Amino acid sequence: MKRGMKLLVGVLVRIPGLMFPCEEEEEMMREENTEELEVLEAQIKHLQAEVKGLHQQLQEEDCRNITFNFEGPMKEALAFMCGLTEGEGKEVVVSKLEEEVEQLERKIKLQIQINGISVTRCITKTLDHSGRKEVQLFCISGHCSGLDFQVEFKLSEVQEHQRTVNELNVVLDSKDPQSFSSFLSRVEENNNLLLFFRTLRTFSDRCADRTRAFQHFQEKFPSVVSLPGGCRSEVMRLSHPELSGCVFFVYWSFEVSTEGAVILKIRLLPKIPEQALQFYSQPAGGAAEAFQSLLRTLGPEATIESVIRGVGLLPDAEPSS
Template identity: 50%
Template sequence: MEAELEAELQKLQAEVTDLEKQLQDQRRVMDFDFRGNLLHTLGVVCSQSAVPMERQMLALRLQEEVDELEEDLKRQTQMNGIRVVSCRRRREEESLEKKAVAERAGGSISAQRVCVSGVCSELSFQVEFKLSELKFGSRTKQTLSDLNIVMEESDLQSFSSFLSRVEESQDLLLFFRTLRTFCERCDERRRTFAHLQTEHPSIVSLPEGQRSEVMTLSLPQLPGCVLLVHWSVQVNKEGGVKSSVELLPKIPENALQLFQSSPVAGAAEAFHSLQRILGVEGALETVVMAMSHDQ
């Protein structure tokens, strides 16, 4: 019986120790994140000895600052199209070697692990990295390392080599810039396909929905004859984003035998010429309109 009680007591002591450690980590994160007026305000509001009137005024001021930050975040989201869903931070100990180097240089070093989840257009992402802060008096230098990026969508094959390069170079800005451009190109494709399908539902269909890379054009009076429009958005290792739109005719073999020469010869090149003159949307609109006149 005594052995069981002793084991239970040790278990409770271990839990208490773990909770105390978590509390210390949270306090360190707050010390790391909150500075200046914000830290002072939180200290006064949480203080038991603060004058009620002073506490109320500072609480109102704190609320104003929070509202301003929320408005700024909203503006940033509208400008860059990236919405942050969550941001988690936890204190992380630097190596003894780095601490010793910083101390010998007359400074100090601290670090935290940051995990940011967000959405750009309809693409979800999660970015995790280590943020180190080196202080020399009033000067502060921050460095980013251990970058890891996860894209939840499994069909983004063009992103794989690019993400590997970003993680290797620790270039987080390049990732967000490329992600935004990629999403803009995909949104352009989605809007164009949706518009054409809405205007010409009897001709245009999207086999995989509005986010599909493929749009099919067909006429009821010509069963089996289909024009496939393949609109891909590719990302290279350097972060360059390129759209490619191809027109691929699909005609049954028995129908091709009715013509002395191939009726689809040069169709792809003719479509490319239309793109150079009218742009992608104009070229697609022209092809669809030409088919609608044959109905």
Template identity: 30%
Template sequence: MSAGRRRSAMEARRAELRALEAEVSALRRMCGELPAPSGDALRARQTFYLLHQTQSERLESSKDLRNHLEQLESELSFLSTLTGINIRKYSKKTEEITNTNMTEECVKKVLQRHRLCGQCQMITFELEFQVLEIQNKDNFSSVIIDLNIILEPTEYPELSEFVSRTEESRDLFLFFQSLRFFIEWCEYRKRTLKHFKEKYPETVHLPEGASSTYMVFRSSCQPGFEFFVVWTIQINKDGKVWPKLDLLTKVPKQALQLDKKRIIELAPLSFRSLLGMLGIEAALECLVTALSPLGDA
């Protein structure tokens, strides 16, 4: 059962529990207000007591329902923690489609219109999609025929293309999975940039702040030397998410002319090799060392 359906089931059961408790309270008040038993009044009171006993049994059953609701809430909380997706609102409308073709008398078609709102860390999303169910004597099929994804304006331009592809493919599982990993990588990027800015304040610069998609390394001992690291988060058509870091250099022309071994020209390729061998943070440390041999620490 999906998180949205679990939440809808819990709300329905809560409403049923409240209705049962209200009915029992009303019956108790009615029994207390009856006159002393005699004749028809006695039979009426006996009837009310029987009803009260029945409702008490139903209330015991409702306690089991309450325990079940608590279990569902616990499972929903666990799923939200596990997936990083928090569903806040969910609604569904079902419509049975009447067949106009006499040759399809045995075919049943049901259209479900779903709408849910949720959040994955700092990103809020809204999904609207339709599911068409087709059933006959031999087969049953269910397919998403329409999907619309609305994201609140975010600081991550990489998501726009991903959302467009997901709407076209109508793959909800891929959307939730990739969104979670994308945000995790964005949070790691933010933490890493902040770490280097605090550790090397004279060398590392973040033109767009902690949410920047690139960082600038300026040499403290060789004016005019700058390295730009552009850090984007890529999502391919299969939903795979990975970081992509590219190095750009800015050095004086005189330095380029003196660079007979083409070290500066080959720096982007060397940086890519460092990423593969050492990882992101160690490769960035090497850039700082190259520009500031004495370091800022």
């Protein structure tokens, strides 16, 4: 009976104008309470749905663009941004964050100094995060000496210690892409990220050695040596200051094997007029071969120096030792 009554009143109450305080007061109150409870419950449901939606949006945000990691001072800063920090707490949050940013800057500087590789941009995006497995997409770019690189790969992480690189893509902005091409395709095929960077470092070190050597020769024999492509290029030009027709080019280049070994290749290309060769043919014509055998025994620097001294390029005024 009570239940029927409740229902009836429920109907009455819902019709505006039909509401009279004609029932017993207790009953009425309970009724209104029920009404309120319903309203509240509906509100809760609505809010819960909203919260769920927001959670989802946050997750999607992580996947769509950059994934952020909120830990330590970053977590506190996020709380600050959400208005959860008050009064003096705010200053503490800011100074802590500032301190850590400075610390990170110093760390990065040290890594660049030791490694010689400068990473200038890294964007991460979470592709999949289910259970114990996490897949992230990395896009990293930077430079190593004068070489600009960009790598993109997927990193799968199962628990803490099993990390794998997949779908590696490498772009290298090199002046001499030929020497790298077969190595790069092998690296991409085998997802050999670490090997790529080891080789890149060795390669740029060798380039720096070459630059130093070229500069050294230019300073030591300024009238003979010129660097038409600048000190970073692979060509050095040797010529007698008064015999403009007789020129030797030293091509100092590298080849990268599929295993990542950087192999030195130096060639000597003589450019001597036909007529001159008649008088001179024996030593100058065979110079290229002789150069290679010298290279094997003396090494690049001493070989080049002996070429400069040996083929009579030096005017008498140049220092002899």
